[in-house]
Amino acid sequence: GEDKNLDTNSGILSLLSKQGANWVKTDLVRGLSRSEENHQGNGLIFDQSGTKLLLAAGGNTNMGAPSHNFAMTTEYALSAAILEIDLTKLGPPPYDLPTLDDEDRPGVNDANDPFGGNNGKNQAMLIENGPVQIYSPGFRNPYDIVMTEAGRLYTVDNGPNAGWGAPPLGDCSNTVVEPGITHGDGLHYISQRGYFGGHPNPTRGSKANTFNASNPQTPIQGAANPTECQYLMPGTNGNELNVFSKSTNGLAEYTASNFSGAMQGDLLAASFDKAIWRITLNASGDTMLSKSKLLENSAITPLDVIAQGDLDPFPGTIWVADFNSNSINIFEPEDSVQSSANPSASFVADSQTVTHSQSIPDQSGALPGAEATLTIVPNYFENHPLYIDVSSSAEPGAMTLTNKSTSGQWIQTVVIDLSSAILPDILFDPDAVAGDSAGKTLTSDSDASLVGLGEHTYAQPQGEGYRQVKVDFEHFQPDESWQFSVDIDPSSIKGSPPPGPKDSGSINGLEMSGARITVYFSDGTIKSNDLFATTQTQTDSETHIRAQQPSRPSIQVLGVQTPGAVSKSGQTVRITGLPGYEARLLVAEGALHLDGLAGGGFELDPYEANTILSVVEHRATIGANGIVDIPITLRKTHADGGINHLSATLIDANDDTGLVSNTEILELN
Structure with a gap:
């Protein structure tokens, strides 16, 4: 957190070209933002026109507001976003980004420009119609970006860490705010220009945020974007396709025809849990159908991943960069007939050992048969005076979870997230303090030993309640069911006697419609679906969670x-x-x-x-x-x-x- 006055304008986009036997570096754009902590420019791809580059630019903050651990630096005009760089507008290299007139350095354009961010006083400006624009704002630290063969853009954004800084205040100022909380890493489908990833940037959100007290200036030449004043929690704003629990960075599309084309169009993600995750998407690319571990021990700390296409050298292979060992591990498809890919071969590149690790298991079969259902019904009982709160969700047996897997997968964990429910202000109220004055923690209403019921934990605190509950199981096998109940109340009736005014504290299944249910299976598959009102009822909801399910309209x-x-x-x-x-x-x-x-x-x-x-x-x-x-x-x-x-x-x-x-x-x- 110590401010060492590092150069926050030191980001440079360069071109490496082979000229004879030598590599030549040419700087194209200079003065891009970089954090004093550990975020900077990362992933880089061409758009479909081939004339523009998209650059993943990391943020200067943990959750949007300046903080001690990020050296009190604010977000800049060109930080925390996917940038678009129009190569046709750059002119002769290098293009130096225009900067603010730094009150500590004489001259509007001084000899040190465009370098030396000076805590924002000399930051690069966002110029209307300039060669560097914001394509997609709202990303804390997007390590990698992928443009698929279908022209769809994806990234994974590293979520915030507890104690490293909080979201901005309601006035969208650059005031220091502590301490912040931990959230996971969201997989985003960037569906269009202007898509907001959820990480705030008050500097772009409000032009009232100025720099240089003696000559106040905003680095935003055009209109402000108030959307960037808000923090959107990963997994709750409806944008992310998935949220990873471990740091997840490298991202690639598998395009090779190995395994009879079963993996074509799937995304691969490198996560610090040692795995390369396989993400299967629906036909329109806007919904995750399934998530499973393609490679469980791909590296000690896998940072990046690429996959070779049919026309590339070593087609179908997957290459994983290990941050811990400074090595690259190569994985060859089991169905590969590439005779030059010798499993015992060892290569040397830039003094880093490249080792062929193992084969990629056959993926040509059907998608994993992991399935589950969750049904929520009123299920009122006459002889249960123990519970004063008569909300449907709290009634014994109100919820039934069934393992419908067809390939033997056990259910290991279930997460219920109320953030996307049709009534957005309902909360789990185990302690009788978030809604009315009667509470009930998650309770098993059937034989818990049959499914190996483990611990349950609440997460995503809101007010005095919680948005989310996670339940673990030891041996929840196919065709087994488990009934349970828990108190859910609207936060608006906090402190009222149960069951709230006109029974408003009795949240039923219908009022939970839209809540996200995520199931973790024993084979590493993770699948999600939303509750939706049961046909021809006014109280119930249900969801069927499986690989092939309709996409989100x-x-x-x-x-x-x-x-x-x-x-x-x-x-x-x-x-x-x-x-x-x-x-x-x-x-x-x-x-x-x-x-x-x-x-x-x-x-x-x-x-x-x-x-x-x-x-x-x-x-x-x-x-x-x-x-x-x-x-x-x-x-x-x-x-x-x-x-x-x-x-x-x-x-x-x-x-x-x-x-x-x-x-x-x-x-x-």
Whole structure:
């Protein structure tokens, strides 16, 4: 954390070219940002035009605000983002980025420019229509980026560390904020220019953040981007395809035709848990179907990974860079017939040993048959006076988890995350302090020994409750089921007697619709799906978690700003998704019941609801153009109601639902 006044403008993009027997280095862009701690420019790829480079630029902070461990440095105009560098605009090399007029150095353009960031006083500027632009903001430390053969862009962003700095304050200032918490590493599909990864940059978020007290200046020439004022927790904002628990960095697409093409289009990720993870995506590339360990012991500390295509040298091989041993390990497909790839061969490159480690197991079979279901029903019992809180989620046997695996996989861990639920302010309340005054910790309501029930832990604290619970098992085998219950309350009724105003503390399965369920199987497979309302009920929800499941659609209300208030009940919802799939759209009327609560409710947000009064479902098929428009009628059946929550999912041939869309909210006046 000590400020050693390192040069935070020392980032350089260079070109290495072979000229005769020599390599020649030519600096193309100088003055790029780099952290005083350990983040800088990393992954680099060409876009599909071949005229622009995309550069992964690390951030100067842990969670967006300056902190002691990051030497009190703020985010800069060109930090914490995927940068786009237009090679046609650079001119004769090198291109020196324009910088602020540093009050500590005489002259607008002094002899040291573009170097010497000087705590932001001399940072590079974001110039409108300049050769260096922000392609995708909001990344703390994206080590690698991949452009797939289908033209899709992906990255993994290293999440923050506890005690190293916190998110910015609500005023989007560059005020020092401590201490911060740990979150995992998110795998992002950067679907379009402007995609926000979730790491704040107040310097770009608000032009009120200026540098040089004697001559205040903003390094942002165009408009500010207020989206960058907020911190989005990995795995909760709906953007990440997956969150890795260990530091995950290198990323590659497997394009070779080995294993009968079974791995073509899959992503490979190098993680500090020694594994190379195989990520299987759906046809549109926006949903992870499965995640499994392709190589369990690829290196001591695998940092980077590349995969050779059919036309590359050593086709089908995977190369892993080991950060710990300074070596490169090569993995050859078992079905390879490349005679020159000798398993006993040893190569030398730049004084680092390159060792062929082992073969890649056959991947030509079907996707892993790991499957699970979770069903949540009211399941009220007459003779259970022990529990004062009669919320559906807390009733004995309210939730049933079943291992449906077809290839023998055991369930090792289940994580339930409420952050994406249709009611976004519901929390696990094991201690009776987050919602009403009755609480219940996660409780087994069937024979726990049959599934080897282990420990459960709560995570992602919010207020006095938690967003997430993790449950471990020792031997949860196929065809086994386990029933359990836990108290879940809306935070708005904190301190109220149970079950809250008008029974609002009784959260049922429907009100958990959209919550993310992640299952870890014994073969290393990790799969997720979202709860969604059970057909023809007003209280239940369920999900079927398996390799092949429909991708996540998106919804918008045509001609209306959301969230917002409207006076017209008739509206049209557009669902965007895979053509030919049937969509289910929920129109759930929410209400905010606060009668008798001290202070009129706890930490209320605009358009917040704490219960769902009724739900109407619509079904329609996505058209060939990838959209379908559905006319709906908003409802207001109670004075506290009219807060309509809209969400959708796609269903497969078995009527099983996939990931749930964004939730849009309209209040009918």
